[in-house]
Amino acid sequence: MYRHFRPHRAAVAFGAFLTLIGAASGLAQPLAAKALVDRLGADDSITGILVLLTALVILGTAIESVGAYVLERTAESVVLAARRTLIGRLLRLRLPEVERTQPGDLMSRVTSDTTLLRAVTTQSVVSAASGGLTFIATIVLMALMDPVLLCVTLGVIVLIGGAASLAMPKIAQATRRAQEAVGTISTALERAFGAFRTLKASGAERRETEAVQEAALEAWRHGVRAAKWQSVAWSSVGLSVQVSFLAVLGIGGARVASGAISVSTLVAFLLFLFYLIDPVSRLVEAASQYQVGSAAIARIVQAERLETEELETEELETEELRTGEFGTGEFGREGHGTEVADPVGAGPASVAFEDVTFRYRDDLPYVHHGVSFDVPGPGMTAFVGPSGAGKTTVFGLIERFYEATGGRILVDGKDVREWPLAELRAAIGYVEQDAPVLAGTVRENLLFAAPDATDAEVREVLVRARLDGVVERLPEGLETVVGHRGSKLSGGERQRVAIARALLRKPRLLLLDEATSQLDAVNELALRDVVTEVSREVTVLVVAHRLSTVMLADRIVVMDAGKVRAVGTHAELVAADPLYGELAATQFLTASESAPESVSAPESAPASA
Numbered sequence: 001m002y003r004h005f006r007p008h009r010a011a012v013a014f015g016a017f018l019t020l021i022g023a024a025s026g027l028a029q030p031l032a033a034k035a036l037v038d039r040l041g042a043d044d045s046i047t048g049i050l051v052l053l054t055a056l057v058i059l060g061t062a063i064e065s066v067g068a069y070v071l072e073r074t075a076e077s078v079v080l081a082a083r084r085t086l087i088g089r090l091l092r093l094r095l096p097e098v099e100r101t102q103p104g105d106l107m108s109r110v111t112s113d114t115t116l117l118r119a120v121t122t123q124s125v126v127s128a129a130s131g132g133l134t135f136i137a138t139i140v141l142m143a144l145m146d147p148v149l150l151c152v153t154l155g156v157i158v159l160i161g162g163a164a165s166l167a168m169p170k171i172a173q174a175t176r177r178a179q180e181a182v183g184t185i186s187t188a189l190e191r192a193f194g195a196f197r198t199l200k201a202s203g204a205e206r207r208e209t210e211a212v213q214e215a216a217l218e219a220w221r222h223g224v225r226a227a228k229w230q231s232v233a234w235s236s237v238g239l240s241v242q243v244s245f246l247a248v249l250g251i252g253g254a255r256v257a258s259g260a261i262s263v264s265t266l267v268a269f270l271l272f273l274f275y276l277i278d279p280v281s282r283l284v285e286a287a288s289q290y291q292v293g294s295a296a297i298a299r300i301v302q303a304e305r306l307e308t309e310e311l312e313t314e315e316l317e318t319e320e321l322r323t324g325e326f327g328t329g330e331f332g333r334e335g336h337g338t339e340v341a342d343p344v345g346a347g348p349a350s351v352a353f354e355d356v357t358f359r360y361r362d363d364l365p366y367v368h369h370g371v372s373f374d375v376p377g378p379g380m381t382a383f384v385g386p387s388g389a390g391k392t393t394v395f396g397l398i399e400r401f402y403e404a405t406g407g408r409i410l411v412d413g414k415d416v417r418e419w420p421l422a423e424l425r426a427a428i429g430y431v432e433q434d435a436p437v438l439a440g441t442v443r444e445n446l447l448f449a450a451p452d453a454t455d456a457e458v459r460e461v462l463v464r465a466r467l468d469g470v471v472e473r474l475p476e477g478l479e480t481v482v483g484h485r486g487s488k489l490s491g492g493e494r495q496r497v498a499i500a501r502a503l504l505r506k507p508r509l510l511l512l513d514e515a516t517s518q519l520d521a522v523n524e525l526a527l528r529d530v531v532t533e534v535s536r537e538v539t540v541l542v543v544a545h546r547l548s549t550v551m552l553a554d555r556i557v558v559m560d561a562g563k564v565r566a567v568g569t570h571a572e573l574v575a576a577d578p579l580y581g582e583l584a585a586t587q588f589l590t591a592s593e594s595a596p597e598s599v600s601a602p603e604s605a606p607a608s609a
């Protein structure tokens with residue numbers, strides 16, 4: 001826990017000091033007021049003392065408010081630093097880590113858990129400091145009065161306080177559970193909004209609402225439980241003072257009777273006992289706030305421990321970040337992320353798999369059982385095979401989203417593990433099967449992978465991806481907002497935006513996971529032309545679902561059950577590979593029928609081999 005506060009300890013100490021000074025100056029006010037009244041009685045001039053009293057009030061208030069400001073500001077800085085560290089790590093997490101966790105829960109750690117650090121930094125520290133000081137002062141005075149009675153008092157406080165301290169871990173536990181439930185709320189909402197149309201079409205609003213509300217109820221339950229334990233801790237303060245009072249009254253009375261102490265000492269001691277309520281309450285408050293904070297910290301640290309990728313760019317954990325002493329404006333513009341170095345090589349990249357084995361997790365079966373192929377650049381290579389054969393996995397391994405379990409993957413003859421990750425990815429353009437489009441404008445989507453592209457380059461790529469007409473028709477052209485996940489665009493438009501985005505990156509290797517959904521014939525033809533054009537200069541790998549695409553390929557890699565079973569051209573494979581013949585005759589058939597003008601080669605007729 002201390003790690004998160006260490007950079008701010010001086011500011012916290014300063015803020016706490018100012019707050020205490022401010023509070024102490026309040027104590028001087030009654031004395032000044034007394035002097036004022038005395039002078040009034042003595043008919044002396046009161047101007048000087050009046051000025052002094054006013055100055056004292058203003059100064060005390062000013063110091064106290066500066067102290068409060070310093071503490072609140074520091075608390076915000078602690079929250080900001082924790083958020084920045086988390087955000088900096090979350091977007092660099094390794095893909096398997098993200099697949100293992102719930103993104104909604106991770107988000108709630110950034111948004112909700114971090115806010116709990118605020119209370120620990122302010123209330124907890126001030127309460128501990130002021131409570132601690134007053135406690136010590138009162139104890140010293142009590143010791144001067146009668147050490148025996150002090151021992152009695154402390155004995156009772158320690159006994160009851162010790163019992164109450166058992167509540168502390170319960171507070172931490174309940175807070176952690178409540179925060180976990182908050183994470184579940186985020187996860188459930190993220191799931192619902194992620195498939196909003198499906199949610200509505202499935203009539204699942206009520207069920208999903210109930211699920212989210214159940215999570216909210218769970219958060220309430222644990223919040224209430226935390227409150228219950230907090231009140232147990234609080235009531236121990238009153239109880240221990242009351243019991244001490246009775247004990248002191250009994251034992252003190254006996255001591256008065258035996259002449260060990262005077263009655264006035266006993267009375268003064270009892271008064272001090274009541275003075276103890278405030279500092280002890282503060283200490284208990286500090287301890288329970290600490291529990292709340294430690295629960296949040298545990299969740300934050302858990303997220304911080306997830307494995308991230310090394311993008312070999314500017315480290316986010318700078319001094320500035322750790323202290324959180326900065327304006328927020330510069331975040332995101334400082335060149336971290338993947339928008340780095342130009343690719344090392346030039347021209348089309350070559351790709352080779354050498355006996356690659358891979359499984360997504362240790363407890364899952366192998367997806368690749370020794371995949372080997374060699375793709376020199378440029379040109380188009382189509383990967384075909386039954387669903388689940390491991391085609392998309394090939395792309396995930398080239399991009400190093402996952403590490404191969406065995407064998408080697410070479411790009412430009414160099415093992416991908418030896419490539420600086422950012423450089424490797426800078427050389428690749430990747431169009432996913434569902435062509436994700438992000439919320440924002442069309443321009444933002446295009447520039448997502450190439451933020452420095454010029455307007456001329458954007459225009460050129462729009463023409464290449466046959467998007468220029470679409471953009472012209474959009475109400476605000478490139479500045480048109482496309483909605484959550486590009487929901488305001490058609491499927492075909494989204495796909496072309498995704499291709500344009502990948503092309504704008506000027507890749508040396510284009511990975512294209514063809515959509516399984518049908519595009520209309522015109523769009524499909526347009527896209528095919530784009531890809532053919534690109535493949536003259538760039539190495540293009542396509543996971544192909546349409547015969548029309550396969551027909552254009554210079555090379556076809558047939559995959560089945562995690563292995564490459566054949567490589568060749570369409571004509572060669574139709575003759576030599578029964579599975580390919582079958583795929584060509586069945587799976588590709590519908591697609592080729594939907595775009596009959598697509599293929600002009602004689603072998604375009606559905607292969608009957």
Ligand SMILES: Nc1ncnc2c1ncn2[C@@H]1O[C@H](COP(=O)(O)OP(=O)(O)OP(=O)(O)O)[C@@H](O)[C@H]1O
Pocket residue numbers: 099360361364367385386387388389390391392393394543
């Ligand atoms: N992230 C993942 N975690 C665990 N298993 C996965 C993951 N992605 C894919 N798989 C599994 O790996 C196998 C191969 O998947 P892959 O997506 O590579 O197949 P594919 O040949 O591209 O299929 P399709 O043509 O249907 O897209 C499948 O059995 C799939 O269930």
